Amino acid sequence: MTKIAIVTGASRGLGRNTALSIARKGSDVIITYQTRKVEAQAVVAEIQALGRKAVAMQLDLGNVSGFASFAKKLIPCLQEHWQRETFDHLVNNAGHGDMALIAETTEAQFDKLVDVHFKGVFFLTQTLLPRLADGGRIVNLSSGLTRVSYPGFGAYSAVKAAVEVLSIYMAKELGARGIAVNTVAPGAIETDFLGGAVRDMPDLNKVFAEMTSLGRVGVPDDIGPMIATLLSEDSRWVNAQRIEVSGGQAI
DSSP, rough: OEEEEESOOOOSHHHHHHHHHHTTTEEEEEESSSSSSSHHHHHHHHHHHTTOOOEEEETTTTTTGHHHHHHHHHHHHHHHHHSSSOOOEEEOOOOOEEEOOOOGGHHHHHHHIIIIIIIIIHHHHHGGGGEEEEEEEEEOOOOOTTTSSTTTTTHHHHHHHHHHHHHHHHHHHHGTOOOOOEEEEEESSSSSSHHHHHHHHHHHHHHHHHBBSSOBBBOOHHHHHHHHHHHSSSGOOSSOOOEESSSSSSO
């Protein structure tokens, strides 16, 4: 049976690359987007061009009250396109960056980071558990900044650290259903994160490149294929792990 993966925040950047990488390994994909419908439909077309099925669904990961509606819409989507009511893999990728020193972080900034990166991951996963097939996989996205520090990422890194602990508890509690849960922690990568700062600001790019043993920052193609491999049967015995994909950042 063809596997079906849900990848949140997949209209661009790392999420887009992950969705395409999963499709290249033979799975079908449901991608979510918050506002970028046109971009999301373009990703769907790219996946379909690879010979896989794909659907885009709107989802605001920072709005827990909308999760029940999303789950309700998911059922007819699965029935229409796959003639089933379950999916196999969940990649909790959607997120945003907000760089501020601890002394300058506002409550609004803090709350949004928690709502999207932690609360959203917790309750979306909880909401979708009845639809996640036994023997499935969950990958939660963290950050290399939970292991090393860089000024301005205190709140962001703290909520990502919370996700890493949550992943371990998910792995423990869902193990009876054969569901494996892992965390992938990318290092600095060239995406739209922080408005494309690492990609578009040469000085910042240079700082992170010099922190990395391979001498450059990452690109989405360094991360997406690894996540796709983690979802495959080749990685079926990998569980409850934090896997850093950073090219050797700060070692």
